Amino acid sequence: MTTLAPAHPRIDWSGMVLALLLTLVIVGPLLVVATWAFTEVWRYPNIIPQQFGFRFWGQTLGRPDVWNALILSLRLSTVVTLLSALICLPAAYAFARMTFPGRDILFFSFLAGHAFPKFGLLVAIAAIFLQLDLIGTFWGVVLIQLVGTLMFMIWIPVAAFQAVDRRMEEAARDVGAGPLRVFWSITLPQAGPTIAAALLLSFVGTFYETEGAWLIGAPGIRTMPILMISYINNQMVIQYGAVLSVLLWVPSFIALMFARRIIGGGAFARGFGG
Amino acid sequence: MxxxxxxxxxxxxxxxxxxxxxxxxxxxxxxxxxxxxxxxxxxxxxxxxxxxxxxxxxxxxxxxxxxxxxxxxxxxxxxxxxxxxxxxxxxxxxxxxxxxxxxxxxxxxxxxxxxxxxxxxxxxxxxxxxxxxxxxxxxxxxxxxxxxxxxxxxxxxxxxxxxxxxxxxxxxxxxxxxxxxxxxxxxxxxxxxxxxxxxxxxxxxxxxxxxxxxxxxxxxxxxxxxxTPFVAGFIGLMNLIEGEVKNGHFIRSEFTTPLPIADGPATLAIRPEALDLTASNAPTARVHRVTDYGSHGLVDLDLADGTRLKSTVANLDLFQAGQGVGLLPRAVAAYRENQQIYRS
Missing domain, CATH: 3.40.50.300 (P-loop containing nucleotide triphosphate hydrolases)
Known part of the structure; x- marks a missing residue:
């Protein structure tokens, strides 16, 4: 009997080395931060900490500013994501399915926000916000963070809507559904998984956004990542920053697990036209 | 209704x-x-x-x-x-x-x-x-x-x-x-x-x-x-031959057949099953290929000027590539200016 595959598949050494390197570069730093979060004493030149413990967790979580920042960050991300969906999804549908003058130019203009050095753009916007009394306010930060979500929330849903088979929509019209009903019952569910991916990216992206939140929000608005930066910058105790970092993993980790369950690998790729 | x-x-x-x-x-x-x-x-x-x-x-x-x-x-x-x-x-x-x-x-x-x-x-x-x-x-x-x-x-x-x-x-x-x-x-x-x-x-x-x-x-x-010639060519197999009519005969290369219409250009349509092949001392076509479809055989023929025709035959063994044959249409239709003007 002959088979095409050898009985003992050869080990792909170059692949192994590559995987190992990637692991080292990606997981290594995460591991160090995680270790610090559960460390009470770790002095040079020891390779592993002398004393593990949860003391700094208690101290960090006992601080009211941490809780305020967490709740604020969740509120901000939720509001920004919802607003972004409200604005971008109809726009994305229009870009995907309708023809109107200036369509292509408008479409590419959503990239423009990402074509400039972001900080320069933010400073310019901050100057305008200053006159509008939006500096240091919740809605000021919401507005600035909306800009950051536009690209994801337009480009990915446009690809999603374009990928929906026109015949499916026509078949729904044929059995008696009006245009709105077709959108609700056919187009949206078909594009759903990819749009969910875009929403998730927006949420996570907003949650971790620092430049806009800091420039527009300071000093009144302190989001989780900004709090973390200030801990790392101003406090000599490494563990505060480390604990917060580990805490900040949690939402993105949950989000990504959730995404994997409901979306599956293909949707992200499809969202980018893959 | x-x-x-x-x-x-x-x-x-x-x-x-x-x-x-x-x-x-x-x-x-x-x-x-x-x-x-x-x-x-x-x-x-x-x-x-x-x-x-x-x-x-x-x-x-x-x-x-x-x-x-x-x-x-x-x-x-x-x-x-x-x-x-x-x-x-x-x-x-x-x-x-x-x-x-x-x-x-x-x-x-x-x-x-x-x-x-x-x-x-x-x-x-x-x-x-x-x-x-x-x-x-x-x-x-x-x-x-x-x-x-x-x-x-x-x-x-x-x-x-x-x-x-x-x-x-x-x-x-x-x-x-x-x-x-x-x-x-x-x-x-x-x-x-x-x-x-x-x-x-x-x-x-x-x-x-x-x-x-x-x-x-x-x-x-x-x-x-x-x-119309389009329908003739689109539905089923059909031999469509462009040619001239002179004195009641359709002429294309060495192939002629009686066609009682006025002189001038015409398109002749013959179904493969209505085109019989005969043994002939003065062959008008040459067998190009013989294909066995099981239920019937199909003979591809070439006129002297290269025009390709098809004929359905019951007995394949009678024909082989290169052989000269005579053509005997049993039923024809003729078209001129996109209209049918004759049908036998």
Whole structure:
């Protein structure tokens, strides 16, 4: 009997080395931060900490500013994501399915926000916000963070809507559904998984956004990542920053697990036209 | 009585080309009419105008006397089956079929009964819980058919419904669809580019080219008596020979045959089965290839100027490549300026 595959598949050494390197570069730093979060004493030149413990967790979580920042960050991300969906999804549908003058130019203009050095753009916007009394306010930060979500929330849903088979929509019209009903019952569910991916990216992206939140929000608005930066910058105790970092993993980790369950690998790729 | 009336319908696309050009057709109740034509002939555009997916630029479409020309698809009593099935992949079979009934706010119990009945009709009883992606191509097409039939449309529109299926399945499904169509007595407009489908299923065939009806008639009539050279060449195998008529004889290269029409250029049409081959001392054609199709044999012939002809023969052993033969047409038709002017 002959088979095409050898009985003992050869080990792909170059692949192994590559995987190992990637692991080292990606997981290594995460591991160090995680270790610090559960460390009470770790002095040079020891390779592993002398004393593990949860003391700094208690101290960090006992601080009211941490809780305020967490709740604020969740509120901000939720509001920004919802607003972004409200604005971008109809726009994305229009870009995907309708023809109107200036369509292509408008479409590419959503990239423009990402074509400039972001900080320069933010400073310019901050100057305008200053006159509008939006500096240091919740809605000021919401507005600035909306800009950051536009690209994801337009480009990915446009690809999603374009990928929906026109015949499916026509078949729904044929059995008696009006245009709105077709959108609700056919187009949206078909594009759903990819749009969910875009929403998730927006949420996570907003949650971790620092430049806009800091420039527009300071000093009144302190989001989780900004709090973390200030801990790392101003406090000599490494563990505060480390604990917060580990805490900040949690939402993105949950989000990504959730995404994997409901979306599956293909949707992200499809969202980018893959 | 005519259920569907298409009157002088024209569709001009933005480029200025006429996809459909002043097309008229009457379809009687319970009739199955095939729109047959090559790709790009406008047959699908015509069907989509009846379904309401395209707007005609001119003309009128009426169903049961009601002018539907400008009604959107959801307000027309038509049901369309698409070539790509166009099933909703996020719903199971039951929901696909029930969707239209739910839109009509039918009570759930009644919906269940109707959906089960129609699934039984298309041979998919018990498949309601399956996701459409778990079905084979043929089963998907049955679901698409059920989805249209359950709404009891006045007119069923089929847009190349079997094009994506393999040969065997296609033949089986077309018999089934014809059975169902006749049992329900549902008026049907069927688009295809496959003449087998048209000849085997249709009550009448409309041969379309360049957006116009070349010929409308019963399948046997269209096959036996094609009214234009296009129809002659499109339906079945046909030898179409361009030549000259002089003194009552058609002449092409060394091939001549009596043709009692006025002198001038003409196109002669001979079916392979109506072209007999004879042993001849002065052969007019040479055998190029002999092909055995099991049930019959087909001989490819070349005239002296290279014109290729085909002849169906019962006994293949009599012929071999390179052999010279005489040609004896048993039945011919002749065309001049796109019109049939003679038929034997």
């Amino acid at each position: 005519s259920v569907l009336n298409i009157a002088e319908v024209t569709k001009t696309f933005s480029g200025g080309t006429n996809a459909v050009d002043r097309f008229s057709l009457d379809v009687a109740g319970g009739e199955l009419v095939c729109l047959l034509g090559p790709s790009g002939s406008g047959k699908s555009t015509l069907l989509r105008m009846v379904g309401g997916f395209e707007q005609p630029t001119g003309g009128r479409i009426t169903i049961d006397g009601e002018d539907v020309t400008h009604l959107p698809p959801e307000r027309r009593p038509t049901g369309m089956v698409f070539q790509s099935h166009a099933l909703w992949t996020h719903m199971n079979v039951f929901k696909n079929v029930a969707f239209g009934l739910r839109l009509r706010r039918m009570p759930a119990k009644q919906i269940r009964e109707k959906v089960e009945a129609v699934l039984e009709l298309v041979g998919l009883a018990g498949y309601g819980d399956r996701m459409t992606t778990q079905l084979s191509g043929g089963q998907q097409q049955r679901v698409a058919l059920a989805r249209s039939l359950v709404l009891e449309p006045k007119i069923l529109l089929l847009d190349e419904p079997f094009a994506s299926l393999d040969q065997h399945l296609r033949e089986r499904l077309r018999d089934e669809v014809r059975d169902i169509q006749q049992r329900l007595g549902i008026t049907t407009l069927f688009v295809t580019h496959g003449q087998d489908e048209a000849l085997s299923m249709a009550d009448r065939i409309v041969v379309i080219a360049n957006g116009r009806a070349e010929q409308i008639g019963r399948p046997d009539a269209v096959y036996r008596d094609p009214k």
